[in-house]
Amino acid sequence: MKFKSKLPYIEGHIFSYMSGLANQYNAINLSQGFPNFEPAQELKDLVARCLAENTSQYAPMPGLPALREEIARKALKCFGISVNPDSEVTIGCGATEMIFTAIAAFVWPGDEVIIIEPGYDCYRPSIDVAGGKVVVYKMKAPEFKINWQEFANYITPKTLMICISSPNNPTGSLMNKEDMDALAGLVKGTDIIILSDEVYEHMVFDGAVHQSPLIYPELRERTISVFSFGKTLHITGWRIGYAIAPQQLTNELRKVHQNTVFSASHPLQKAIALYLAQNDSYLNLPEFYQKKRDVFLQAMGKTRLIPLQCRGSYFQLFDYSAISDEGDFAFCERLVKEYGVAAIPVSRMYSDRHDDRLIRFCFAKTDDVLISAAERLDKL
Template sequence: MNIRSKLPYIQSHIFSYMTGLANQYGAINLSQGFPNFEPSAALENFVAQALKENTAQYAPMPGLPLLREEIARKIYNTFEVTVNPDTEITIGCGATEMIFNTIAAFVWPGDEVIIIEPGYDCYRPAIDVVGGKTVVYQMPAPQFKIDWEEFASCITGKTKLIIISTPNNPTGSVMTANDMAELTKLVKGTEIIILSDEVYEHMVFDGATHESPLKYPELRERTVSVYSFGKTLHTTGWRVGYAIAPPELTTEIRKVHQNNTFSVAHPLQKAIALYLNQSDEYLQLPTFYEAKRNLFREAMAGSKFNLLPCEGSYFQLADYSAITDEDDFSFCERLIKEYGVAAIPVSRLYTSHKDDKLVRFCFAKTDETLLAAAEKLYQL
């Protein structure tokens, strides 16, 4: 058969490849972004409880009402913003599904979508699948901040969607209140929709505050904000995320969701709802992950790696140019094979594969793992 691929540039997934190579060589995996520790025992107990409570059949398509109510309470506690659990919250199979659903719901062939790079690598494929045109804005290294005058030049009459991410994966940079003000100016009076990827919302450090478009009325009316219980509750394998959007946007997103996954695992939704009703442990995440960031940075101090600032997320970028002139992909392969530590080459998170000689380490690991990895990296 003569198959014409919609995604001809995708050969292998960089996260799967580096994790597979790490497993093959028995390396410490600081590449793929998942914790190597267990979630709360109380949460796991709620899963066991939920499995016995008539949860073997489909949950409602928009998500379990109990969970949507707990999310609404969580949003109010976090942002002091009221959302309607019936008309503004949809539970999806991870944040990635909700990102795809949003793009599929609103982007028509020929529409332009602005993405910010380096960034999560699911945005462009989703745009391409539905026939949209990706417009890339590159944040300059090593600060990785948005120059809004330059960004404005990306907007045309065909711009349908702008995708933002804060805290950003992989750079760890965060958007500020000023960034939100500048974004508000750019989209005022337009039909542009904002897709806000906020899966690392509770990982903002050094006393800073997470800035969500939900907090800004002029942005909220045009924004789909996407979140991940996988990141917040250390349960990436459960694949439970959610989107918050005004009712008119939610209606269209649910049409895609209904014909995509329809609904998410019923017992997991119920367990998370029960857990949120009794625990606000997620509020401790900034302190928890800031300590891990500091531990890793202190352990790497004096090495030949130059660690860039990390304002949020659970990723640390490192400049290795003092070690070798190798391209970042080759360097990451050698890190695994010769030194026993896996990282992600940041060039693979650019459409252009721009190589700034940077690698991404994930510090969502036990302290013992981080110290062991730092000891190995010190050998370079």
């Protein structure tokens, strides 16, 4: 059969590849971004209860009303904003589905979408499938800050959407109030949509505060913000995420959501709603993950790897250029095979495979695993 691939550059998935290599060599897997610890027992008990409560059929397409109401309450508590659970909140099958759905709902062939790299690797394929034109703004190591004067040059009359991510995966950088003000100034008077990936919203460190565009009136009217219960509640395998957007944008988002997955898991939505109604444990995540970051950094202090600043997310970048001149992909393969630790080569989070000799570790692991990984890497 003859056909033209929409994603010819995808031959595999770096996260799956590195996790598979880690399993093959019995290595400590600090590559793929998932916790190695269980969610709250109370939450798991609620799932068992909800499975027995007539939840075997479809949930409503936009998501269970009870969960959407809890999300609105959470937005008020965390951001101080009022969100209409009926017209502004949509529950999806993970944040990635919400990102794909948002892009598919608005991007037409020829529309330009600006993405910021290094970044999560789902944006470009989603834009390509929709027929849009990807415009890449590259942040520079080691600060990974956005120069908004430079960024302005990437905006053209064809710009339909700008994708932002804070805290950023993989760099751990944050957008601050000045960043949001600059972005608001650039899009003022345009029809540009902001797609804001905020899945690590509660993982901000050293006294920093997460800045969501939803907080800024001039941005909120054009923003689709995407969040992840997988990250917030340590349940990445449950695949429950959500989007908050103005009604006009939500209406279009739901049209695509309805005709792809239709709805997310009914019993899991109900369990999360019941859990959130009586538990705000996510407010403790900044302290929880900052301790893990610090444990990991202290343990890694004996190695020759040089840490970059991590202000958010549960990823830590290291510079290995003092150790080797090899490319980051080859270096990560060697780490697994010779030292028993898996990492992600940051070049795989750039469209052009830009290589600064940086690797990414996930520190959403128990302390003993983090310390064991550091002991192995001390032999480098």
